[in-house]
Amino acid sequence: MAAGNFGDVIKHMILLELVDVLTPKTKSGGNFNYFETHGSKMSHQVKRSSSSGVVRLCNLYHSGHPILQANLNSNKYLNFIHQYFTQAPASIDYFSSWYLVNAFLTTKEITPRIDVCEINRDTYLDTIKAINYKFPTIHYSNTEGYSLLKTYLSKGLRPSLVLIDPFYSGSDKEVQVSVSEVNHIVEVLDFYRIPFLVWYPVYSKKLKFNFINANNHIEVDNNTNNAASHMNSTGMIFSNNISHHVLGIRNDILFLDHLGLGWKVK
Template sequence: MLAYRHAFHAGNHADVLKHLVLVQVLRYMAEKDKAYTLVDTHAGAGGYSIEGRYAQKKGEYSGGVARLYDAKDLPEPLKPYIELVKEFNPDGQLRQYPGSPALANLLMREQDRLRVFELHPTDYRILASYLSTRPNTQVSDKDGFSSLKGELPPPSRRAVVLMDPSYELKSDYAKVLATMREGLQKFPDTVFLIWYPQLALLESTQLAQRLKASADTLAKKGWLHVRLTVTQPDEKGFGMLGSGMFVVNPPFTLHDQLKDSLPWLVDKLGQYDGANFVLEQRVA
């Protein structure tokens, strides 16, 4: 949706969960010498100013990455993620937040292929400039959902796909499910990382179950589902309560890494006594 700007939400609790998972998956993929391809279907601008007017308008980062940035008791699985955020802020102060493409740029090797898609014209220009010198990279202003089929399978037959649309259009829920199914039918080994908001909407509450049902039949290595609930609905019953990540063909290490991190994240990011997490996995 062209009106959506992630800069308003950069570094919030949902980014923490999403990027913890992304960093651990990309680190795992790099354990083999063979190159891999990362496809980011809704890439955003790449990086965001925490001090800018967008981020400052709601200050969502203060309830997310800011609570982790100087923490002395970080669980081990969270340390690589926070180290990358600090690398993105060379003066030591939290002034910029790295989006998914920036984290990928910091982690991926020269031989690894990066394919990013962003429709918003301003964010596309920023992203294209930021990644202009990275080898084996293509930045496109085409629709990421429809473009994915042309990226699978990649030449090395090792692929990670990150899908995190804004979901401001309810049709995004159906598109996420359809795109995952089509991608797995083309290349069943694809590691899908699917982020979704936890909202009081039928589409949101049903998405994880629908993803599970499809992954049960199409994924070669099963799936993992993690959800972090940090707050309650507002007085009208609305608001984003938290977020989830659905991982298809997850690294075998990911479950234990999240298990070690989630209780700490609930304590640090939870905004009410009922804050909680869900972690479930099916191994094919």
């Protein structure tokens, strides 16, 4: 999937809204430990000529869409990526989940610890150069995310939030393995009462997670005729100990229904 796609936009929008409600409302400092199991690069180039989700939002901004304009300040994600809307180069840098969380927490004067796992060696080497020593709060590891997370938990580390964002594409067998791994690590996180989010896409059929229920997830349909979208819908599953935030965050993103993009919050 291309960076900045429909799935990325929804994932990042829900993620930043949740991080906001899990951290202090006032600029009084504090700490927040964020762990991401499958990290990828710090940023990806997204062409302005593409039909990706973030580019479609940019186009709405430049057309003066009143509902988008009305939500720029109140929605944490839109407010934070507003820079993409005001610039007009041929391509934009679309940042990853972990970079957005780190930067967002910094604006709240909260000291983050960001742990990110990337199993691909080439991706790791490229990204660690980009991080260099500019981001001392980011701990970027060339390792398998679930194993490192279990190691951290065994040593007493208790993340404030874990994002489980695995690779779901590939053969049916590979997808089944990925879902099985998610179901297993969720059992571990539940045991330690660690808050978590699980991102998932929906293509032709639902993925079968053991822990999903009617009250612990937000899903957004992608009812667009755009052939480049592929993804029928996408969602985020909340751990039970933070599922009380689902209704509020769902209400915060209901404006997506009225942008004319064919997106529908469920």
